[in-house]
Amino acid sequence: TLAVFVPIAFMDGIVGRFFYQYGLAIVLSVSVSLLVALTLTPMLASRILASGRVSPLFRPLEAFWDSVDRAYAGLVKLAVRLRIIVIFIAVASVVAGAWYAARVPSGFTSRADRSEFQGSIELPLGTGMVAALDAAQKSDAELRKIEDIEDVFISVGSGAQADIHVLELYASLTPKQARQTGQFEIMDKARKAIRIASPEAVKISVLEVPWVGGTTSGSSDIDLLLRGSDLNSLAQYADSLVREMRANPNFADVRTSFESGRPEAQILFDRRRAGDQGISARALAETARIALGGLDAGTFEADGKRYDVRLRLEEDQRESVQDFSRIQVRGADGRLVDIGAVSRVQFASGPSQIDRSDRARKISVLASSATGVSLGEATDTLLELLEANPPPVEVAYSMGGMAERMQETAGAIGFALLLALIALYMVLASQFNSFVQPLVIMVTAPLSFSGAFAGLYYFGLESSLFAQIGLIGLMGIVM
Known part of the structure; x- marks a missing residue:
């Protein structure tokens, strides 16, 4: 042990x-x-046996254990006499165990009805506080109409970036014993209710509160990390993969971390014309930053009060492309030149933020496994989609989220079992002074695993972290 x-x-x-x-x-x-x-x-x-006294329970217990000993001895003799049949049954048990193991769904932690769930509602970029609060109130009212939802809490602008257009939600359910509907069926109803209440939402996710990794709604069963140098190529492939995943019934709450559509002004610098005027890109960018974003120039004191002084163009002087083009930058000869004379100014939309990983741009494709689908099945389906629709050469991918932890767990458990078997063999070999006899004891482990996987299969349970803890405990008991 x-x-x-x-x-x-x-x-x-x-x-x-x-x-x-x-x-x-x-x-x-x-x-x-x-x-x-x-x-x-x-x-x-x-000391006790030396007294010679016998307890009244001694003789009945001794008779019982003697009968057990005789029955076991008879069973061993029968097994030795019918050893071909016994070997066949043992091999059949191992084969059956392998069959059950291949059909038991896998996951990181077991999906359990804990009478709570969380999620997020992402509104279009640029949504104001009033519109966000209105969407939150409508979603709250619609969710409370669902039977067995006891309480709902929705916050505005409380995510990792504190964006006003992102709503975070948490819902508690009536106790499991007091309702007929399961938690995951209620979560499916919640997704539909949010879609009805907030049809303008661009992304909706309803997730179970994870056992491990915190309680933020940003966590997902599957987090496929796409990395590359070209953001447009990443976004195009992520969108195509999202469409395929949404069409597959094994996934729910499919979305990406990439947000586009934030209004921005682009100044396209013409190096040839700017060089003729003696204007550098740095000087142009600095001038535009001060004129549009402002510059803290100092402080002003009056009547015992101190005021910050910030230089910036008036609002009516920075509203249009023409306003931006008329901003003047000083050239090398001291003359003032309009930005429009050395660059092209245009309004466009761009990403709200650019995430990076390992010095490369990244986009995450996030998803949850659908109700009744294990994390292992969803992960296998995603890998099949990636094989059928491989990413471009310049795009690399890796698995994250609970799927990554599940893979790490499988590797760690396998290594622990191998190490335990090696240590066990060394102990038994030294104890029996034989290299063969320990193998007789160790072959009982696969037989015990057959029963374990059969139990998981017939009770509809996943081969999760907790089940694997039980398997290791079982091996320690058997050995």
């Missing part, structure tokens, strides 16, 4: 946080039990 649980107590990452306390608790309890068995138990046995 110690050989199994000592290695898993020192695993890395999020999985290690779960297994550290679990492994140490088992190791310490078994160590104390071993100490008691080697020291206290022999001493007490020598």
Whole structure:
């Protein structure tokens, strides 16, 4: 038992946080039990058995255990006599276990009805506070119409960027025992209700509150990270992938982290004409920044009060392309030249922000697994879509979110099991002074796993982190 649980107590990452306390608790309890068995138990046995007194329960218990011993001995003799049949049953059990294991859905943590969910409503860029509050009130009223939703809380501008157009929501449900509808069916109703209340919303997500990784609505089951140098290429591929995922029933709340449509003024610098006037791009940009954005020029004191002085063009002088073109910048010879003479000014729309990862531009494709679909199934479906519609050569991708943690967990659990088996073999080999006899004991592990996977399959459970903790515990007990 110690050989199994000592290695898993020192695993890395999020999985290690779960297994550290679990492994140490088992190791310490078994160590104390071993100490008691080697020291206290022999001493007490020598004193109690030396008295010669027999408890009234001794003879019935002795008769019972003698019958168990005889039955076990008879079963062993029968197994040895019918060893071909026993070997066939064992092999069939292992094959059946592999069949069940291949059909048990996989996930990071089990999806549980905890009578709560969270989400976000993203309105078009540029939405004002009044419109955002109106959308929040309508969504709140529509959600409260759903039976079994007990309370709803919607906040405006409380996301990571504090954007007014992003609404964060949290809903609590009536206790599980007091309702007939499951949490995930209610979440499906909530998605439809929000779409009715806020038809102008560009992105809607309704998620279960995660076991691990915080409680912000930005977390998702699947977070596909696309990286590349060309933002337009990233956005085009992300949009095409989002369309395919939305058409697939295994996904819900499909969206991207890329937001476009924010109004902006673009000044397209003409280096040849600017060079003739002796104007650098830096001087032009600095002048435009001060004229449009303003510059803190100092302070002004009057009547004992201090006022900040900020230089900036009047609002009616910075409203149109013509206004921008008339902003003057000083050339190398000291003459003032209109920006429109050395550049082209135009209004356009651009991204609200540009995210980066590993010094490359990135866009995340976010999604949740649909109701009744495991995270493993959704991840496999996404990989199939990526294989059928591969990204351009200049675009790289990697998995994130709960899907990434699930993959990390599978690798960490596999390594822990391998390490535990090696340590167990070494302990048994030294104990039996044989390299073959330990293998006889260790082949019982696959037989125990067959029953475990059969239980997961018939009860409709996922092979999640908690199920894998149970598998390791089972191996420690069997060995």
